[in-house]
Amino acid sequence: MKRYSAFAVAREALSYHTGWGRAWRAPEPKSRYDVVIVGAGGHGLATAYYLGKNFGITNVAVLEKGWLGGGNTGRNTTIIRSNYLQDSSAAIFEKARALYEGLSQDLNYNVMFSPRGCLMLAQTQSEVRGYQRTAHANALQGVQTEWVGPQRVKELVPIINIDGPRYPVLGGLWQARGGTARHDAVAWGYARACSAMGMDIIQQCEVTGVRREGGKVVGVDTSKGAIDCGKLGMVVAGHSGALAEMAGFRLPIESVALQALVSEPIKPCMDVVVMANTVHGYMSQSDKGEMVIGGGTDSFNNYTQRGSFHHIEHTLAALIETFPMVSRLKMLRQWGGIVDMTGDRSPILSKTPVEGIFINCGWGTGGFKAIPGSGWAFAELMAKGHAPLADDFSLDRFTEGRFIDESVAAGVAH
Numbered sequence: 438m439k440r441y442s443a444f445a446v447a448r449e450a451l452s453y454h455t456g457w458g459r460a461w462r463a464p465e466p467k468s469r470y471d472v473v474i475v476g477a478g479g480h481g482l483a484t485a486y487y488l489g490k491n492f493g494i495t496n497v498a499v500l501e502k503g504w505l506g507g508g509n510t511g512r513n514t515t516i517i518r519s520n521y522l523q524d525s526s527a528a529i530f531e532k533a534r535a536l537y538e539g540l541s542q543d544l545n546y547n548v549m550f551s552p553r554g555c556l557m558l559a560q561t562q563s564e565v566r567g568y569q570r571t572a573h574a575n576a577l578q579g580v581q582t583e584w585v586g587p588q589r590v591k592e593l594v595p596i597i598n599i600d601g602p603r604y605p606v607l608g609g610l611w612q613a614r615g616g617t618a619r620h621d622a623v624a625w626g627y628a629r630a631c632s633a634m635g636m637d638i639i640q641q642c643e644v645t646g647v648r649r650e651g652g653k654v655v656g657v658d659t660s661k662g663a664i665d666c667g668k669l670g671m672v673v674a675g676h677s678g679a680l681a682e683m684a685g686f687r688l689p690i691e692s693v694a695l696q697a698l699v700s701e702p703i704k705p706c707m708d709v710v711v712m713a714n715t716v717h718g719y720m721s722q723s724d725k726g727e728m729v730i731g732g733g734t735d736s737f738n739n740y741t742q743r744g745s746f747h748h749i750e751h752t753l754a755a756l757i758e759t760f761p762m763v764s765r766l767k768m769l770r771q772w773g774g775i776v777d778m779t780g781d782r783s784p785i786l787s788k789t790p791v792e793g794i795f796i797n798c799g800w801g802t803g804g805f806k807a808i809p810g811s812g813w814a815f816a817e818l819m820a821k822g823h824a825p826l827a828d829d830f831s832l833d834r835f836t837e838g839r840f841i842d843e844s845v846a847a848g849v850a851h
């Protein structure tokens with residue numbers, strides 16, 4: 438793999454940029470791998486990367502039915518933060534945020550991590566109490582956040598209307614090192630690094646069956662033929678229920694579409710990420726100038742990766758109360774992604790009833806921010822059978838009642 442650097446760009450300029458190779462190989466599948474990961478979203482690719490980097494396991498294939506990063510990883514609004522309430526969540530999300538800080542250097546690929554700061558507005562008294570509690574919890578967890586008053590909110594976000602009309606801004610939970618990253622680049626960077634380690638990333642390869650013998654996984658059937666494996670990682674977000682069914686077990690997961698939209702590009706007007714959960718919308722400005730706006734989930738289970746008109750209307754009507762300038766923006770695009778929701782709004786990183794099958798899902802509306810930490814922890818779980826950052830998120834918690842309730846921190850009301 439050719440390293441990307443200023444010198445490489447200069448060298449290539451002399452030969453009219455004809456010397457760049459493919460960022461990752463496009464191999465045909467082999468008949469067997471030590472580890473097969475299903476799903477080339479951020480979590481699947483990060484898992485493969487840390488299996489290689491941290492445990493030297495490189496006989497790995499990542500199978501993707503569509504194109505790399507074409508699931509939720511390429512559809513999200515890219516918010517990165519770690520201001521969760523429960524200790525187990527703060528640990529894995531803060532690990533992820535910390536890894537994001539050096540990810541471009543680690544992968545030798547610019548993921549455009551932008552720690553511009555993330556502000557969660559409190560617009561009701563219960564939100565004030567909730568976020569102040571989270572700020573105290575974060576202080577104990579070593580996660581740097583602070584509670585800020587309305588005047589500081591106005592300084593951070595001059596375009597905001599802190600006076601109402603229905604919900605005045607009463608303050609906010611501010612994480613200065615939260616922010617955004619370029620979502621496709623995260624998938625591409627991990628893919629390139631995996632490919633460089635000799636792993637096979639196979640696109641247009643749908644897993645259609647899971648083969649078991651004596652309660653143990655032995656391989657998968659795919660649209661490109663059968664592939665044997667020693668261990669299988671299922672990392673398919675909204676399709677986790679369908680894949681688990683192929684392997685003969687059920688998951689406490691619901692799949693729904695989560696929607697987002699972007700405006701026309703405008704001059705820089707907001708240099709932080711703002712989430713307004715009471716009125717129900719969140720917004721940041723992309724490098725191109727578009728306002729990136731996140732809405733809510735559909736209120737019924739579905740597998741459509743589409744947006745819908747009533748969501749645009751609902752989300753913008755809500756945001757206009759807090760950001761009046763939004764009323765004069767034209768909207769350019771809308772879309773949806775299928776998110777995998779658990780009852781306690783926390784992820785699942787776990788062994789399964791089938792020996793050799795591990796599952797990583799349930800990130801719901803908030804898994805982009807977790808990609809490096811999730812990959813780190815899930816790789817350790819797959820390599821060693823347990824992992825300090827993952828153990829609390831096992832499937833057992835649903836039968837033992839050890840829920841990790843993050844319904845407030847999950848960001849959008851669902």
Ligand SMILES: Cc1cc2nc3c(=O)[nH]c(=O)nc-3n(C[C@H](O)[C@H](O)[C@H](O)COP(=O)(O)OP(=O)(O)OC[C@H]3O[C@@H](n4cnc5c(N)ncnc54)[C@H](O)[C@@H]3O)c2cc1C
Nearest residue numbers: 476478479480502508509510513514516644774804805806
């Ligand atoms: C509109 C929207 C906004 C969001 N905003 C944010 C945000 O601001 N911040 C944040 O942290 N999170 C956000 N999220 C959530 C985040 O995008 C997801 O939690 C995260 O991307 C999940 O990554 P993943 O790798 O698990 O899944 P995905 O990226 O969905 O990857 C799973 C892959 O598995 C593949 N697959 C499925 N079935 C099969 C099969 N049978 N065989 C082979 N491959 C298969 C799919 O094609 C897909 O590419 C948002 C999500 C959406 C939809």
